[in-house]
Amino acid sequence: SYAEYGKQWYQRRVRGFLIQNIVRLEQEEGRKFVYEGDALSENVMDKWILSYTHSLIEFVEVEMAAYRLYTVVPRLIQFIENLTNWYVRLNRPRIRGEMGLEECEASVNTLFSVLLTMIRLMAPFTPFLTETMYQNLKQAIHPKFFSGEDDSIHFLMLPKFNSGKIDREGTK
16 A cells, blocks of 8 residues: 555655764764755756656646546655655765765755655645654754644645746656
8 A cells, every 4th residue: 555655665765764864964063954945956866856846746736636636646656766766876975975064965955855845745645654754854844944833744735836946858
């Protein structure tokens, strides 16, 4: 099932990799990682995954408005596969800090942003899984991003896409 797939993916890939590298970054730099929004990274992979993420947001918005919910879950699964099999795999050295502090911070921030957006999109379909994921990620989000309704992923609105971040040619 989709929920079981998501749970296994989260436990193996996200918690084990992202959190591990955030902890490593915090220990090496002696300061707490705080997500403060999308980084303005010039890295081509960061631009690609952010473009792909905004394309997904646009797709989900259109499909949900037309009540074609059955098209959303397969696209979310495809997104998860591309995130883990392309972005994370090709950026492991950056995320682990092997290419310098600036590249490490940019890649971790980008991955954090994408995961936060993704779980907000997944919330209507996998409420318990996304709530667990959100509670884990929420600890690293700067308070300025909350409007007082941050206790649950289900209190947050679905994200809006930014057409300026979508590279129609690059996400094909």
